[in-house]
Amino acid sequence: MYFESEMNGKKYHIDVVETKQHWKISIQEEGKDWEFIEINKTDYKKPEAYVSFLYEGSSYLVDVVGSDTDYTVFTRGSYRTLKIFNDEMLLHRSLKNSGSMSHERELKAGMPGKIIEIFVKPGDAIKHNKPILIMEAMKMENEMRAAADCVVKEVCVKQGDSVDSGSVLIRFE
Amino acid sequence: MKKFKKLLIANRGEIAIRITRACREMGIQSVAVFSDADRDSLHVFLSDEAYNIGPAPSKESYLNITKIIEVAKKAGVDAIHPGYGFLSENPLFVKAVEAEGITFIGPTISNIESMGDKLAAKALMKKAQVPIVPGSDGPIETLEEAQKIINKIGLPVIIKASAGGGGKGMRVVRKEQELESAFRACRSEGTNYFGDGTVYIEKFVTDPKHIEIQIFGDKHGNVVHLFERECSVQRRHQKIIEESPSPSLTPEIRIKMGEAAIRAAKLINYVGAGTLEFIFDNQTKEFFFMEMNTRLQVEHPITELTTGVDLVREQLMVAMGHPLSITQDQVKQKGHAIEVRVCAEDPITFKPSPGQIRACSHPQGPFVRVDSYIYPGYEVPIYYDPMMAKIITWGENRSEAILRMERSLTEFILTGVKSNIALHKTILSHPQFLDGTYTTQFIERNFQVEEPEIFKIMDDKVFLIAAAITAYQDRKSKDVRQLNLVSHWKKIGRKLMMRI
Numbered sequence: 001m002y003f004e005s006e007m008n009g010k011k012y013h014i015d016v017v018e019t020k021q022h023w024k025i026s027i028q029e030e031g032k033d034w035e036f037i038e039i040n041k042t043d044y045k046k047p048e049a050y051v052s053f054l055y056e057g058s059s060y061l062v063d064v065v066g067s068d069t070d071y072t073v074f075t076r077g078s079y080r081t082l083k084i085f086n087d088e089m090l091l092h093r094s095l096k097n098s099g100s101m102s103h104e105r106e107l108k109a110g111m112p113g114k115i116i117e118i119f120v121k122p123g124d125a126i127k128h129n130k131p132i133l134i135m136e137a138m139k140m141e142n143e144m145r146a147a148a149d150c151v152v153k154e155v156c157v158k159q160g161d162s163v164d165s166g167s168v169l170i171r172f173e
Numbered sequence: 174m175k176k177f178k179k180l181l182i183a184n185r186g187e188i189a190i191r192i193t194r195a196c197r198e199m200g201i202q203s204v205a206v207f208s209d210a211d212r213d214s215l216h217v218f219l220s221d222e223a224y225n226i227g228p229a230p231s232k233e234s235y236l237n238i239t240k241i242i243e244v245a246k247k248a249g250v251d252a253i254h255p256g257y258g259f260l261s262e263n264p265l266f267v268k269a270v271e272a273e274g275i276t277f278i279g280p281t282i283s284n285i286e287s288m289g290d291k292l293a294a295k296a297l298m299k300k301a302q303v304p305i306v307p308g309s310d311g312p313i314e315t316l317e318e319a320q321k322i323i324n325k326i327g328l329p330v331i332i333k334a335s336a337g338g339g340g341k342g343m344r345v346v347r348k349e350q351e352l353e354s355a356f357r358a359c360r361s362e363g364t365n366y367f368g369d370g371t372v373y374i375e376k377f378v379t380d381p382k383h384i385e386i387q388i389f390g391d392k393h394g395n396v397v398h399l400f401e402r403e404c405s406v407q408r409r410h411q412k413i414i415e416e417s418p419s420p421s422l423t424p425e426i427r428i429k430m431g432e433a434a435i436r437a438a439k440l441i442n443y444v445g446a447g448t449l450e451f452i453f454d455n456q457t458k459e460f461f462f463m464e465m466n467t468r469l470q471v472e473h474p475i476t477e478l479t480t481g482v483d484l485v486r487e488q489l490m491v492a493m494g495h496p497l498s499i500t501q502d503q504v505k506q507k508g509h510a511i512e513v514r515v516c517a518e519d520p521i522t523f524k525p526s527p528g529q530i531r532a533c534s535h536p537q538g539p540f541v542r543v544d545s546y547i548y549p550g551y552e553v554p555i556y557y558d559p560m561m562a563k564i565i566t567w568g569e570n571r572s573e574a575i576l577r578m579e580r581s582l583t584e585f586i587l588t589g590v591k592s593n594i595a596l597h598k599t600i601l602s603h604p605q606f607l608d609g610t611y612t613t614q615f616i617e618r619n620f621q622v623e624e625p626e627i628f629k630i631m632d633d634k635v636f637l638i639a640a641a642i643t644a645y646q647d648r649k650s651k652d653v654r655q656l657n658l659v660s661h662w663k664k665i666g667r668k669l670m671m672r673i
């Protein structure tokens with residue numbers, strides 16, 4: 001499961017995979033290389049209200065308080081607050097950011113996903129907030145709407161296409 | 174000789190519990206009072222009786238003299254202990270208590286009055302030949318007067334509200350431009366917090382240490398001192414770490430300070446526990462009287478651990494009319510004690526950060542004392558002081574006490590609220606703390622930086638991994654909930670099946 005995180009002004013990409021016996025975690029601080037960390041589940045246990053985490057030879061008692069995107073992690077008399085965005089939040093954020101489309105003259109996919117339906121064709125004049133297409137990402141269908149009045153120049157995808165994050169879907173005049 | 178049967182504690186938090194403990198050990202029934210915000214406070218649970226005294230704001234509860242007296246009469250107490258802060262140094266309260274024939278645990282009204290007014294206190298100290306800081310010899314009414322004094326004694330100066338204390342009602346002026354706003358702020362803080370806008374000016378001793386002497390007097394004219402406490406580790410003019418003995422005093426200066434304190438106490442016929450605070454210049458080894466606190470201090474446990482005297486018990490015994498249990502010759506300083514105040518606050522900005530405690534497990538083990546009032550699930554109220562607990566450790570010598578404190582801080586599991594535990598650990602390993610040269614400017618100089626050391630003591634990944642695993646679990650549990658919902662298609666399918 002993919003997350004983006006912000007802590008102390010730094011940005012991180014994080015991928016979490018759970019297996020029967022392990023947590024497999026990949027972390028990339030923006031601009032640096034990916035790091036892969038494998039944690040045996042016996043090293044990350046929650047026998048109490050808090051977690052006992054054995055990491056690189058050190059024993060930490062950790063308590064994580066999370067709500068929405070804000071997480072606070074307490075350990076060893078210290079704490080940090082960080083932001084965690086899951087797929088759903090990233091998608092919402094990318095949809096919000098598509099407000100920049102009138103500026104950039106194109107609509108991009110904020111997440112990897114599949115095109116379910118397209119409502120427009122080249123030459124169409126679309127009013128603000130009219131639906132442009134439906135994209136499925138992370139098991140959810142999301143309607144993407146026009147952030148401003150615009151005219152469609154090119155439709156770069158077709159129904160059923162799988163698209164990557166950042167690929168151009170529609171270009172505008 | 175009187176014997177108290179029942180005592181009311183006009184306070185809250187850890188100090189209320191400290192006093193309850195003394196009462197239990199002496200066979201005295203304890204009566205707690207609490208505000209609406211403190212129904213779930215530990216001092217309520219631990220006392221023999223407990224009464225609500227009003228709404229959360231201190232003014233309407235812990236400072237409400239009428240209400241507290243009313244409860245005291247209803248409960249039928251012999252005595253009232255005010256703890257520290259709140260009404261502990263309020264002569265009106267003492268009068269109201271004594272008017273009901275109840276014993277006030279503390280000094281006499283005249284003791285409090287003579288020391289409560291800082292200007293009058295300075296004059297008395299002069300008489301007792303206790304060194305005082307140069308400054309205005311009386312109150313300052315106007316900005317012009319303030320300017321004159323500054324011309325005479327030079328900058329920097331400190332403006333103080335005569336009735337102030339606890340870090341409120343004082344401002345340092347380093348540049349002439351700062352004078353006007355500092356003068357106004359002190360006057361208004363004096364009026365708002367202490368009901369008295371009188372201010373005075375003193376030469377500001379740059380980079381001093383704060384060293385205080387604990388004294389004790391009884392009703393028979395005996396006075397002893399119980400040596401010093403150094404309280405120079407301060408933020409926002411409030412102490413956060415105290416130790417005894419001070420690493421900066423030689424045996425000769427220690428004796429000189431103790432004797433000066435006794436002269437002062439004897440001059441005013443002081444009764445009960447009191448503390449003379451001194452500014453100490455570590456370069457010249459000079460000391461100047463700053464103020465006298467006519468109450469039990471927050472940091473009294475380090476004196477208890479180094480002298481073996483139970484100060485609260487002694488307070489109660491003196492109030493019952495007993496002579497002091499010790500003579501000066503019998504008071505010995507043994508080993509070294511340190512106290513840290515664990516506060517619910519942001520360790521960088523020092524802003525109070527109240528909230529709900531999640532995990533809470535206090536340090537234990539040899540020579541560790543914890544005076545705390547928090548427990549798992551407890552909500553630290555926004556209305557009062559952010560101090561949650563005091564950890565006090567004792568050692569044969571200073572380094573042993575420090576190591577024991579570091580160990581105790583590591584053992585303290587506390588989550589849910591921001592606290593200064595990590596800051597304390599960083600302070601304890603700082604070279605200036607270790608060599609004992611630290612002054613009251615220590616925190617301001619070394620710990621008010623953008624990214625302090627306290628955030629570098631751990632691998633960032635510990636936080637990221639724990640947050641990511643939690644976020645993963647949160648997200649997954651949400652998906653499971655969604656999957657459990659029967660989809661519309663299935664419902665329609667079932668209906669169709671039924672039709673056939």
